[in-house]
Amino acid sequence: MSQQKLFEREYGKVKIRVYGGLNEIGGNCVVIEDGDRKIVFDNGIRFSLLRKFYGGRIEPLGLSELRSLRIIPPLDALQGSSSLYISHLHLDHAGLLSSVPPEVSIKVPSLRVLENTLASWYKRPGSWLAYVPPDFTAKVGEIEPGRDDENKVIAMPVSHSSFPAYSFLYMGGDATIFYSGDLRFEPLANICRQLDEVISDVGVDRVDVAMLEGTNFSVEHTPISASTFRDYISLLLREYELISISIDPLDLEAFMSILDLSLVMERSLIIGSERLLWTVNEIERIKPEALNTMHISEELETPAPLSLKSISLINEVFKSPENYVLVIEPVGLL
Ligand SMILES: [Zn+2]
DSSP, rough: OOOOEEEEETTEEEEOOOOOOOOSSSOEEEEEETTTEEEEEOOOOOOOHHHHHOOBBBBOOOHHHHHHHTSSSOOOHHTOOOOEOSSSSHHHOOOOOGSSSSSEEEEOHHHHHHHHHHHHHHSSSSSGGGGGGGGGOOOOOEOOBSOOOOSSSSEEEEEEEESSEEEEEEEEESSSEEEESSSSSSOOSTTTTTTTHHHHHTTTOOOSSSEETTTTTTSSOOOOOOOHHHHHHHHHHHSSSOOOEOOOOOOOOHHHHHHHHHHOOOOOOEEEEEGGGGHHHHHHOGGGGGGEEEEEEEESSSSSOOTTTETTTTTTTGGSSGGGGEOOOHHHHH
């Protein structure tokens, strides 16, 4: 896989190069050159390769080693480009933001979410993950959705298990390019809309090239639909007493969906993982009234945000579990 051939195509004056993410899951990095403009979509880590070389106590020595093994995009993908657009904050798309040359401006889906999630999780891990937060010399700005920007890019908010997430349209002179990023066709909560609705708002009715991420395209099972997700969670809430649900720590939609259902079933939601604390800030904006029924587990021993009450799992929750739903993330589960 490290010998993957660079995909390169020209559509009139618009040239597309795909450095990663083709015939593999993750590692997305798409470069578009059009006259003297050069932009990049995503800067992903190729996890398949990372797992091949590292594990246990064997850790990358640094950025140049990761580059030479092609686990992160080569420097020439990024050099000379004006902007790097990050579709969402999963590491197979955002990658190591410290590795981006300082002349490239980094555009992220949300500065607040970046600060409260990746940047705080990986600030001082004492490992190669310290390269995840952007370097302090980098220009980091926020994507402005819905209109074409100085690079002729239109960012369209989409549903995904990392919030917020974007698809992009590049309005080149000779070709219109669509890059999906990773997305769900059906949002789990009403904080996002379906892709077709978002595209029709933009008013573009055809594209020349569409690059679609399809993590589930070839799997044997049908990906779970939003209504099936809600049905299963409702069933759990009705049938069982102690319920603990593990979700991707960036999946605000799943969090909101579980929160809504727990409100209907008159259960209080308890945050059981530190990495889910950023959601409190978002709930404050989207659904502040829900904060009254949310708690943080006392056993986490992290200072609770002011708006949340803490509660002891051992002394309270486990004694009357039918009143609660515990939400954690996979690291917390371990
Ligand atoms: Zn993703």
